[in-house]
Amino acid sequence: MACKAALSRWLLLLFWCAHLLLRSCSSEIDRSQFPPSFLFGTSTSAYQIEGGYLEGKKGLSNWDVYTHKQGTIEDGSNGDIAADHYHRYMEDIELMHSLGVNSYRFSIAWTRILPRGRFGDINPDGVAFYNQIIDALLQKGI
Numbered sequence: 095m096a097c098k099a100a101l102s103r104w105l106l107l108l109f110w111c112a113h114l115l116l117r118s119c120s121s122e123i124d125r126s127q128f129p130p131s132f133l134f135g136t137s138t139s140a141y142q143i144e145g146g147y148l149e150g151k152k153g154l155s156n157w158d159v160y161t162h163k164q165g166t167i168e169d170g171s172n173g174d175i176a177a178d179h180y181h182r183y184m185e186d187i188e189l190m191h192s193l194g195v196n197s198y199r200f201s202i203a204w205t206r207i208l209p210r211g212r213f214g215d216i217n218p219d220g221v222a223f224y225n226q227i228i229d230a231l232l233q234k235g236i
Contacts, residue, residue: 113193125194135197136190141173144203146180150219153209183227191234198236200227 125132141157148154161172179186190198204211206220 109189109193133197134195135199136193136195137199138179138201140201140203140206141176143177143179143186143200144206145174145176145178146206147172147174149180150206150223151209151217152203152220153205153211153214155203155205158205180223184230187227187230187234187236190236196236198231 125134141155146152147158157173161167177186202224203220206223207217208214209217209220
């Protein structure tokens with residue numbers, strides 16, 4: 095778990111350094127050098143960023159089961175918290191916006207939408223979570 099937290103902090107530091115580097119190079123590179131339709135983007139994978147293990151009526155994914163099985167992951171880490179995007183998505187979107195990102199590809203944890211797979215109902219909490227992300231992205235022009 096400490097490894098995941100350290101990785102999250104390291105990634106945030108990396109993004110911040112890239113942001114500072116791009117700002118310092120602003121006299122050399124700017125958006126006007128790219129076509130207006132050029133997309134400056136980033137992407138994430140649900141399991142690697144969301145966290146929110148079993149929150150919002152989420153079901154278990156293959157990764158949840160695998161990483162909780164004793165001995166499968168050397169340091170015992172899992173995605174229960176990950177980068178805590180489930181609780182911090184507004185901060186993450188603000189960071190993307192501050193970096194000038196205008197395109198974001200994210201994956202959906204289907205266990206958040208269909209907690210029992212094809213044998214259960216759609217989870218309104220899961221749909222609402224992704225709708226909130228999409229709305230916040232659109233508000234920031236991403």
